Amino acid sequence: MTTAAPDLDRIDRAIINALQGGFPLCDRPYAAAAAPLGLSEAELIERLASLRTRGVLTRFGPLWKxxxxxxxxxxxxxxxxxxxxxxxxxxxxxxxxxxxxxxxxxxxxxxxxxxxxxxxxxxxxxxxxxxxxxxxxxxxxxxxxxxxxxxxxx
The missing domain is CATH 3.30.70.3460 (Alpha-Beta Plaits)
Known part of the structure; x- marks a missing residue:
């Protein structure tokens, strides 16, 4: 089974690469995660929603044991x-x-x-x-x- 490569721009790729290693635990985690990427909190949330809608990400959240x-x-x-x-x-x-x-x-x-x-x-x-x-x-x-x-x- 093969699937077509998703259409990702530089920012989408940066988000995916940056957020695999953890997510900030603070009052405004999306703002803290967005800052090193040069994005606003709202931009990061919008981009993550778009990646989910497009099927690039199937879920975004913690992995529990x-x-x-x-x-x-x-x-x-x-x-x-x-x-x-x-x-x-x-x-x-x-x-x-x-x-x-x-x-x-x-x-x-x-x-x-x-x-x-x-x-x-x-x-x-x-x-x-x-x-x-x-x-x-x-x-x-x-x-x-x-x-x-x-x-x-x-």
């Missing part, structure tokens, strides 16, 4: 018929517990992350996704955590 808060994150996979892939992706993505969703060239062709407030809710969400789609969900609970610090350069 559910386990540290008593919850659980589970990688899950499904085998989805090609003619139902978009329909099922919509059904899966409608669950608030689903954080990421990926298409893969494999028998298990849809992968996603379920993050919930409790381990029981994570399992229930997987069961509800299976019931909603009529397809089996293979939950793959985390056995060991690896810290990669992945950064994408725009």
């Amino acid at each position: 559910p386990e540290a808060l008593g919850g659980e994150a589970v990688l899950a996979a499904m085998t989805v018929p090609a003619d139902r892939f978009d329909e099922v992706a919509g059904q899966v993505n409608a669950f608030p517990e689903v954080a990421h969703n990926y298409a893969r060239d494999h028998a298990l062709n849809m992968w996603f992350v379920v993050a919930a407030e409790t381990p029981e809710r994570a399992r229930a969400a997987c069961d509800e996704i299976a019931a909603a789609t009529g397809l089996a969900v293979l939950p793959l609970p985390k056995l060991h955590e690896f810290h990669l610090d992945l950064r994408l350069v725009a």
Whole structure:
């Protein structure tokens, strides 16, 4: 599966590159993040909204460790018929517990992350996704955590 490269100008690229390493914790975080980029707070917020609307960013927010808060994150996979892939992706993505969703060239062709407030809710969400789609969900609970610090350069 290939997608066209997004149309990003110099400022869009600078925003994406700068904000992957953290976000200020202060009274006006957008203003503090905008200043080094030479933008106003309003300009940064507008640019982030545009990047989301255009599908360049799918989300903008913190990454929580559910386990540290008593919850659980589970990688899950499904085998989805090609003619139902978009329909099922919509059904899966409608669950608030689903954080990421990926298409893969494999028998298990849809992968996603379920993050919930409790381990029981994570399992229930997987069961509800299976019931909603009529397809089996293979939950793959985390056995060991690896810290990669992945950064994408725009």
